[in-house]
Amino acid sequence: MTEDCLRIAGLRVMALCGVLPEERVRAQPFELDVDIGADLALAGRSDDLGDTIDYGEVCAAVCAAAEGGQFTLMEALAQRVAEVCLHADERARWVVVEVRKLRPPVPQHLSTSGVRITRHRQ
Secondary structure: OOOOEEEEEEEEEEEEEOOOHHHHHOOEEEEEEEEEEOOOHHHHHHOOHHHOOOHHHHHHHHHHHHHHOEEOOHHHHHHHHHHHHHHHOOOOOEEEEEEEEOOOOOOOOOOOEEEEEEEEOO
């Protein structure tokens, strides 16, 4: 078992996610980091896209899931992204998803708020 991972960092999406009434009707910016665990050795040897997880396809699927849904909690958004990533390619063994709200609605000076979850293929 290898510890290889495909990393997607700083993916920006506009999503409906929040508890406050205005967050339920107006999309706001989120930034996502996704690590997908998979054996990447074959791709390293072959230099062939077919031997790895296509991060372009993963990005498109993650954006569609985030922008097409409505979530109260960032935990639910992260869970949906994790499910999409694990189902995007059978080679994905685990996924770590970090979701950051770029404009958290709190009176304190806070650059982001967020969650990070880890999920494994069943």
